[in-house]
Every structure is written in C-alpha cells, then in structure tokens.
Amino acid sequence: MYKLLIAEDVRTVRETLVHAIPWERLGVTLIGAAGNGEEALARLEEEEADLLLTDIGMPKMDGLALIEAAQGRRPDIRCIILSGLNEFDHARKAIRLQVRDYVLKPIDPAEIERVVSEAVKDIERGRAAEARGELPHLAELLPSGEPLGNLKKKKLVDQAVGYVREHCARRDLALSDVAAAVGLSEKYLNSLVKEVVGSTINPLIVRFRMEEAAKLLRDPANRIYEICEAVGYADLDYFRESFKKQYGLTPTEFRNRHS
Template identity: 65%
Template sequence: MTPMFKLLIAEDVRTVREALVRMIPWEKLGIELLGAAENGADALAWLDREEPDLLLTDIGMPRMNGLELIAEARLRKPDIRCIILSGLNEFEHARQAVKLQVLDYVLKPIDPVEIERVLAHVVEALRREREERQGVAFAVQAAKEKLPNVLESLPPGEWSGSLKKKKLVEQAIQVVKEEFTRRDLVLSDVAASVGVSYKYLNLLFKEVTGMTINHAVIKLRMEEAARLLKDPSIKIYEICDRLGYTDQDHFRESFKKQFNLTPTEYRNKFL
C-alpha cells in the first residue's frame, strides 16, 4: 500500500478553507488531510499534536501570519514542506518565503487545478526522498549487522558518551543564545552548526536540559522581551520586531503563557 503524506491547511477565510477541503481530491493525490485551521496559532497547536509532512498556509491571518507559522513549524519539524497560498504577492513576502525554504507560492483566487498540480509535484518528490532514505537505512543496517559492536567490547568507563553529549548541547545552547532573535531560525540551522542531525540534537537537547530547542528559543525570546519591557521608551511593536515576531497577538499569547501577564500588564508593573 502506497504511504499517505499528512497535510495541514491554515486559512482564515472560511469560504476558501471549506473550498480547499472539498474541492481537492486529497486521497487521489496520496495525501491524508489532517484538518484546516482558521489561523496560525490554531495551526501551531495542531502541529504540537500531529506530525504533518506538508503545510499549506495563507500569509495574512490573525493571531499569527503564515510566514511566522512556517518559521515556528520548521523549528518543530525542520523537514516539513510548506506551500504558501495568498493574494499577497509583494516582493517582500516572496523574499521571506525563499529564506524559509517555501516550496511554492500559489496566488488567490484559488485555482483547484493549480493547487492539485503543485501538490502532486511535492508528493512525488516526497516519495522519492522516502524511498532513498529507506534504501540508505537498509544499507546502514546491513553494514551494522556485519560489524562487531565496538562499544560493547570496550571496558566500562572507556567511552565518554555522556561527556560528548553534554559538549554538543553546550555548543547548541551557545548557538541558540546568539541566534534566538532571528525570524527565520530553524532547528536544522542549530544542528548544522554543531555537526549532527536535527532529530538527534533535539532528542539530546531534551535529554540534557529537559526542554526542546524550540522551547528554549521561546524562553529566551520571552526573557529578552521582559527585559525590554522595563524600558518604557521601547514600543511593544518594536520589541516584537526585535525578537522575530511579525504578529503582536502571537507575541502577546507567548508572553502571557510564560509570565501569566500580557506585555502591557507586565510593563505597568514597572511604571
């Protein structure tokens, strides 16, 4: 049986959202439609519950726009494939989309034939990648079975694995501290800087620190926001921009989750 690829839609216009759900032959394309969120924040909550392979998102949405959603989604799942659906075809949006490694950019009004064409192309690419990974995994497993287990043959205490893990995490933490304000920061960037795969690094990071890299980035951003809010000369929208947020509602929700106060309420404590 051919494996299905999971897709999540984020679109704030109800008629467009419902049309996308109804008009595209998802199963025929080899896609399992997980659902359609009405804004970026709801889509992000969905990403915490599910692991979609594909994200089809509008740009202009309340609470969190599409570009910010893509950046957050790629922090959680760096290999997610993202396609933008929007009437906003200005150069700046296209430039940001390229930086975020968006696969394609489909303009409104929606054309089901065009969307089907784009997604069929993406699914075909995903299938080829999956087949290649399976082939590599098989070859690696075969090689492992032929080789002796070197680690098991070593006397106790000779392998400093835990020390190596700690060193890798320390390096990753340093990168996160230096780059956490970058709007286009993704987990694969951090992993590449320390020379390991993003999946391994995220597991290692959580094992050592008790939190994922994504949570560490958010925590650093909120701590920096708290520091900046104590200065009344800095506007809240300026703080959002400095910390890589383009949507003040999303920033407000993240801050309140961290400190139990909105940014304005927190600022008022120091006036």
C-alpha cells in the same frame, strides 16, 4: 490516525485538497481547512495536528509565518508547503524551518498523496522508536567512530545552547543554523539537546526571546513594539501570545506588575 490541517486561501484549491485526496487511506484525519494563516493558527490552538499542509501566499499571515508559529507550539509537527511561488528565498527559509516537503502548484493529488505518505512514515518511525524507549540518533557514532560520552554530550549541548542564547534575537534563527554552528545534524542535535536539557531547539529559541523581552519590559522607556522587534519578532500579536504563554501575563500586564 494522524491529524492534518490544511491552510489554503484559494477556495477551489482548498476544496480539491479536502475532497480529492483519500486521507483515511493514508492514515490521516483531516481536522480542518483554513482560508488563511490566522484562521489555521487558531485551529491549531484548539486541537493539535501532526501534519500541516499550507500555502505560502495567504492573507493576514503567510505560510512561513504560520509554520514558525506552529513549530513554536509543537516542534515535531511535520510541515508541507504548497505554493505557486517557485522562488529561492521562500525555499531557503522553508529549509531553515525544517519543512518536510515543498510541492508546487498546480496541485497534483498523486504528488500530495506521496509527500503526505512519506511524512506519515516519518511520524511512525519516530513514535516506534519512542515506544522502544529509544532516542533517535543518540546511539549513533560520531564520524570519528567514537561514541559520545556524557562530558562530550554536555559540551556540545552547552555550545548549542550558548549559540541560541547569543543569537536568539535574529529573526531568521533556525535549528539548521545551530546545528551548523556545532557541527552536528539537525535531528541528532535536537535529540541530544532534548536528552540533556529536556527541550528541543525551537522551544529554547522562544524561551530565550521571552526572557530577554521580560528584562526589557522592566524599563518603561522601552516600547512594547520595539521590544517585539528587538527579540526577533515581526508580528506583535504573535509576540504577545508567545509571551503570555510563557509568563501567564501579556507584556503590558507584566510591565505593570514589575516596572
């Protein structure tokens, strides 16, 4: 069974999602139904989820910010957006965040079943490949028909990592941007980078942001909220959490120890 978390601020919609979908038949265990993004993120800190079904427009933390935070903790989580906001800007950012699907309100239980079922199949395919000791896409050929040699792999990964390091302060930086910069598909690039450096792109973005934040914190003249913005974060609390997760200290504690 795969674990799914719902984040939806409208109670009637939330209850419909909980009770109208045959989750067990889909191979899914519902681990919670949060009323806002912050509540959902707290739930994800208590228990990992394989799937996240979230509204966009929620109080305290919207769905896109929740997805970004959830992916920072678990890059392979499958995210599905549920929203009545049929606007291109939201859809475009959702694509950057590798959202699995985008379902518009009013909700159709049959449509929810379909997209969740497809997401479950994605997870199953990935885990089956891992069980066989395969890294998806690494055995595929480039468009030229030539397999990637070790040197070419390293060169492409160096380019990707260099791009992440150079642009990590961009608030909207996403896997899709890095993949476009090096001319590879997103899934292929993630697999390639993980094979060579042991991490996928999203955790690298967070790591480089935190390393830059640590440098800036050594100068007492830099205010913490300014550092938060300088390394690509809009949410100061989320920045603090991310920093503590990497360094075991809050930004203030780190500054007091190292300045």
